[in-house]
Amino acid sequence: MHIEISLQDGVPIYRQIVNQVKYLIASRQLDPDEELPPIRALAEQLLVTPNTIVKAYGALEAEGIVYKRRGAGTYVAEVTSRLARKEQKKILAQRADALLAEAKQLSFTFEEVMELLQSRQDVLNKVLSKENSDVG
């Protein structure tokens, strides 16, 4: 399980782990019923105090995203497809926020941003149809 800790943005480390596990599930890099690394193993990998992993797994469990088996490990829960969509939306929303903030900084109106999105979509469509016809 690939997780990266950042100390730059002031987000508590357990929060970063929770968010990244959700992201890994949302982007299908973790499957339902897949086992998460044991606490000590992940603590050694990330070089964080084991209690941070305990806290992160606890928060994920409280949200119903993972479940624990008695005496065994921590596993990704089944009920994640709806959540996955929600998380995917959240990821996109963050991108959208960044785009809107930058547009404001550069004094673009919202309508201009929408026009830009539409024109990029047209370009993307053209590229895709060309690729398809090349294959065909």
Added chain:
Amino acid sequence: MSDKVIEVRDLSRRFGTTLALDGIRLEVQPGLVYGLVGANGAGKTTLIKHLLGLLRAKQGTVKVFGLDPAQHPVEVLQRIGYLSEERDLPEWMRIDELMRYTRAFHPNWDQAYGLELLELFGLDPAKKVKHLSKGMRAQAGLIAVVSHRPDLLLLDEPSTGLDAVVRRDILNAIVRTVADDGRTAIFSSHLLDEVEQMSDHVFMVDGGKLVLEGSLDEIKESHHLLVLRFPRACERLPPIEGVLSAEGSGNTWKVVCNGAAGQVREAAQAMGGEVTLSRGASLQEIFVARVGRDRLKASQE
């Protein structure tokens, strides 16, 4: 009488005219990793020496496992694994002799664990301490202090001067100490990134005083970094309540505040300024704000 690992009450210590420790009160609970941070000369090592019973508390009290370490050194030190920055080891001993020697002081020495680490580090047991590189010395010292599975692992600047590989070995020893059966670790470090990653709880000392302590998550959630931009340049930032430190010049200032981000934003706006960046502060930034040159003395209270 209690399950606290350490209980320090109103500990002060004076060396000549210098007040090295000034009314320290702290508690250490089992199962957590504690980071001890402070500038050079802040009092970290003096505090650690009191915990080991190397200095007797003259003013205030020190209890480790419920005992005064200066009066009960055997009982207390048997349960502590202590590695100092100097890693002073007997130069003439071979590594296996060092292990045998250390083992004699610790009835619950775990030889299998010691040998496992020896192999993991790739150390030659027949090699003499004086022929070891700096990193190997640290590794040998680490084996000597963790193989009796101490209830309290106490590391004073363990990472100083070591490469990333050996630093990782040391941090992993902390992880194992705490993960395996809920024992306790305290480490002091000037590498604040390391402390931020590894600690559950932080003690920040400055001028012999405990200036900040708490769970690291709470500390990080309560401290914010804001960048303020004003229409006109000013030589120094006008006082704003809640601001711990200010760094910058002209019309752009970077401030760190404790729990009062909204208040600082309003104050800045009242002066015609705006907040161009707001995020949580890192431990490094909090440390500089609390003990660095740019702190604002008036708003420390």
